Amino acid sequence: METSTTSTIISALGGGSGVDMVKLASDLSRARFLPQVGQIESRSQALEARISAASTLRNQLTSLASALGDRIRNGDLSPTATIGNGAVAQVSVLTGASGKGTYSLEVTALAGSQTLAGNSYSAATDLVGEGQLTIRFGAIDGTSFNEDPAHAAAVIDVSDTDTLASLATKISASGSGLTAYVAQSATGARLVVKGQDGAANAFVIEASGASVSGSPAPGALDYLDWNPAIDSGQRKASAADAAFLLDGVEMTSASNKASGLPGGLVLTLTGTNAGAPTQIGFADKSKQITAMMGDFTAALNDITASLAELAAPQGGELGNDPGARALKRALATLSTQVIMPNAAEGEPRTLGDLGLVLTREGNFRLDSTRLQETLSNNLSAAGAMFTTGLFGVFGTVDSMARNLSLRTNPGSLGGSIERYTDQLEKLDERLAKIAEQQERVREQLVKTFAATDRNVAASQSTMAFLKNQIAAWNTDNR
Template sequence: MDTSTTSSIISTLGGGSGVDMVKLAGDLAEARFLPQVAQLDKRSEALEAKISGASTLKNLLSQFSSALGDRIRSGDLAPEPKIGDLGVASVSVLTGSNAKGSYSLEVSRLATAQVLASNAYSAGSDLVGEGQLTLRFGAIAGSAFTDGGQDPLVLDIAATDTLADVATAIRGSGRGLNAYVADTASGTRLVIKGEDGESRSFTIEATGASSSGGTPAPGQIDYLAWNPASDSGQLKASAGNAAFLFDGVAMTSETNKVTGLPNGLVLNLSGTNEGSPTAITFGDKTAQITSMMGDFVGALNDIAGSLAEIAAPLGGDLSNDPGARALRRALSSLASEIVMPNAAPGEPATLGDLGLVRGRDGSFSLDTKRLDSTLDNNPAAARAMFTTGPFGVFATIDKLSRAMGSRADPGTLGGSITRYTSQLEQLEDRREKIADQQEALRERMVKTFAASDARVAASQSTLQFLKNQIAAWNSNNN
């Protein structure tokens, strides 16, 4: 008989014994596996505590590294370039720059774009003629054009296209060109402006069904053609490179945004100052570094305090964990670790040179006298320790955070999390097997109890029959 059916019958009839056999079977099956389940619960709680402890330490390191990086990249420790003449350029630095020192800047010419105004039309709605316009890009010197090897821009012009349609097609070409229709005193013209830089000059070739074959006129596609050799006033501005002296060294740039300068410096040129050089300097960061080191020590103490509690030899969730031991070793040597391997003799190279001190109890403190001495004697070198480059304070903490978070290394916090998570999953598998075994035992007991209860019920029925028969006999005798 099906177990559920048997259980239902027993429950409905009350059973021959009067005992709830279904509940009895469930209670007995649960009691059979209760010690094993309790042991699994205890082990699971311990593993979850270990995972939580390792995750807490790992996250503290990650948050410390992230906050430090943000402060150096865009916070109060980010380089602050300044320029004496704001009319000449604005200055900035690339992310992660180790910008320092001072420079001179003298701009003699800004980068310019070619501007071309076409022959005159009567209106922007005039048809330009069917054909094809080809813009070629390169350099123009006098009446000569040198193709720069760039892919030309080819526009197919329909017989119904107007001057305004051509302007729209040029703007939408994705080649960095601007084009518009301008109404002037001498007629309506198509104005085309290229990008800055002499190599971005352009010519216009025109071919197709409406070509004049001679002297073009409005309505013929070659009326829009242009090259420097045949220019008759259409060229309004020539493309050219910016020219400037940087620390007295002559340089050029195709655009007014100048990169590739020392230490990630970026210039956005906006004016000229030939004969009157201006200075580019960087703000002093002494106060910010002092503040940073105070916060740095505080963050390290938060991590060290959590480590001492979570990995305490007696009662700590990670008392004998290899990842916790690795972090403790790393923190113990942090102050003496060389973070600037390329530092010149006499320049600061360790966190200890910035005043970091680790006590015997594992806590950190700041030696302000040593920090002040470093900032007084080597301010530029101290500033260079706070970048997001491959060396320095941030790189050291970031490297520690990444190493401790690695799940592939069993000797790290990440490795511990992986190991404990795997063990926890194994316990869950074991718990599922016990649950299956418990249910199987319960079902067997229900079947066995159902059969026993049926026999008890039969015995009780026989007994009641005998009682009734004897009572009948006694009644007849009377």
């Protein structure tokens, strides 16, 4: 191509016709590097196809893991607790908990908060006196108070303009967990102070300041003093822990919400049933698990179909790719891999126990008979395989997706993407260097052709002069 183009240029110059030297220089410089550019662009297209194929497989895996996690956390597979006596407690299950087994529950006492109704005033607008209120927290036993040094006291500054109502506002805004308001009782306005649930959240009130006198009276801040030793009916409710028996084991909770229980149970106690235990269990998820395994099998077959196409020995973009081979090996052992290593003897441990079967053709199918057998014999254990913890269906697929996405592992899909991307960047750098070389050649050719063009123009000018001179001579000779 270069020889043919050069011949055309020389022929045009020799004929003395006008030639676009800039265009010819560009054509020649482009033709010189065309074979190298074409080869690099072809390799770049192949690398881009490989990156796209590896990304497709990786994204299918991560999407499957994400969908599994969402469905287990928020969908119909999340464990659901049930209780026989709904008046005793509301039951739920922590996210990621296994949610299996049955338990008996007997609630003997609910948690309570201390409530004080202080001495009477004539109205909520009465001044309470200047000084400082210190409210200390701890446990009350009879007439004794044992302060909790880890629970910071609430210190309330009281001005000489504070009323019973404004003091209630200050107590509520103190950040101590206390709430206060003024109640208009039959004997007058009374400051009501309420603490948080739990026996350790009892409190006493101490007053100090210029208004303190030996004989507490309205208008003196010490009129609001209270401790169990001087109680004369101001305490309307005592701070107490909730008490209950779970499977006959005595337990307590500082509030009416109890967690840290087996099976991931969370109890919100609402009533007592001393002497009449109720049963807690978990909802039957057989239908949901069956539907889930059907969807899971279909999703796996989508991945295997993509893998078969993209990693085909002939014509596949990932025909000899180590990441594709790693995915193929992972899928080949998926149904027999132990995904519940802590399962008890006889409980399901593998996806095969949930009916997942790998066929000779490399596809997956769901053995409904095997699945139903597992659900009939070990429903709670099968349900425990669908959690968002380290083990189980989600944990296994999520771990596989993460491992095959690692860009630092050359034997993973992520490693393949990293490698092909690096190669593509190097090809881009080579193309940039070729472009620089091509530009230098073009500039040199432009200079050369410009000089040639000037020489041709001078020759044509001389030829025209000679022709005119000869014509003049011939005219004179006549």
